[in-house]
Amino acid sequence: MIQVEHLTKRYGGHLAVDDISFTVEEGTIYGLLGPNGAGKSTTMNILTGYISASDGKVTIDGHDVLEEASAAKACVGYLPEQPPLYVDMTPLEYLNFVAELKKVKRADRKPQIDYAMQRTGLAGMENRLIKNLSKGYRQRVGFAAALLGNPKVIILDEPIVGLDPAQVIEIRNLIKELGQQHTVILSSHILSEVSALCDKVLIIANGKLVAQGTPEELSEQLTGDVTLQITALGEAQKVVAAVNSVQGVKQTVLEQEQNGETSVSVTVEQGKDLRAAISAALAMAECPVLALNTVSMTLEDVFLQITSQTEESDAEEELQEPVDEQQEPADTQAHEEAQE
């Protein structure tokens, strides 16, 4: 559906997007994930033809976004980060204008607008001025506009930001439903959002594509060892020795010793549940367990780790030979393992 090849965007001396390549398949929800300033919006703006790439090629449904701009743009419904609304219009006027702009046939306009308004819950708001609408409703107007013209691809830049919890659930359901008929690409810096919604995730950091795959694949690949946080009554030495005696414990770090209570953080081999064994060992050593928590590494931590690593490894990479794009995710993983 969408093919992105070696996409690069330079702003003066700054590389906003650095040689990104990926393919988007039909009928799938894609999530573009990355911290602020990673290049998500820039990538989306290039996909939609708002700005041009310095280098590389984007084709949408076989149409090059530069050479067959109008044909490519006709396949895309875009909701930018800040919905592009004319605040002196009502939602109905605005949607009429957008439908006309997108060259929707006169006869199709009303049904399409009705459908878009009903899907985004705009009923009852159609005749208020957009400037009097709240942020959530403005977001919906922008969303409805993106649906007009029945585009094959819907691109949403941070669609959930600024909505209240009830609206978040509604919009999430809407995106899921849309994913059944359209190809959806959305961006977010919130990982839970992306992993809940998307079939495929692309992680972008510092303009580079650092990892891609289904959320399950990513969490499988990326979640590291499980950490236990234990507080027990007893001397530090005794507690550490008791914990270390359990098979499967990789490392025990003493965190605090106060009033005869000792806190340690224990790294356990992947896939093992040693809670019972450790508490039994501590009981044998006469150090009663006061608290025991599992701190498994969440996708969030992994995400933070990956994205911060790219920043660190940027300097190194410049010294080394250029790394092939395909190898990069594996490369960062190797770094990660080495660190642990």
Added chain:
Amino acid sequence: MIAILKRELKSYYSGMMGWLLTGAMLLFGGLYFTAANLQGGYTNFTIALYSFVIVLLIFIPLLCMRSFAEEKRSKTDQLLLTSPVSITEIVLGKYLALLSMFAVPLAVMALYPLIMKFLGGADLLASYSGIVGYFFMGAAAIAVCMYISALTENQIIAALAGFGVLLIAYLLPSIQTLFTAGSALALGVFLVILLIAAVIVGLRSRSVTLAAGIFVVGFVLLSILFGTKSGWLTTAFTNIMGALSLFEPFLEFVNGLFSINALVYYASVAGLFLFLTGQTLEKRRWN
């Protein structure tokens, strides 16, 4: 294109600005018509039109200031540029909307020569050719101000810059008469223009050497010209000044001529600035 045109017109007349500007234009049109034609006794309405060219200096920048500047500020240009419409269509849609807004008060004024006819004598042919010329002149000025609006995202700056540019174009003929005295002044003005060009190039390319190089080479060339063929400088200066005097060709209509030259000049100015506007929008995508 039609969609953009319709939206522009709707938004212009749904706010206060549209009615205010149309009203002001009609007020001044009426005043000058009364003064020059009804009381002054001239049978050619073009004379009244020429007297309030100065109103255009304010009317047109105010009319055009919103055009692209506001789109950029509120990021609605993102909608236009990601829709399946070409930049040409966007520019033309906006331009035609501005032209229609300018045409509305002019259409009302087109009745004035008929009033004159009714009251006594009227030079209908001269009056209507004057109105056509006036429309073309406005169309050129609108293209200039629309281009200025595309350069900034601040409406106020767009209006002030538009006013400044039109005012200079308006005053150029009288400035020009100051300079016919000698080529030394022409040299001075060319040097200032050269300096400005060099500074702009320097800022754009971030290269002091390039800017300094351009200035030095230009300075040497101008000095040689000044030493050998000082007459050329003065002629070139007069010609350039003449080409930049946007409101001057309209005088031919005032003199009762239907000047094709003037119309071609205005159409070329409009075409040039529409092209530049399109280029500005296109260029914005590349950096």
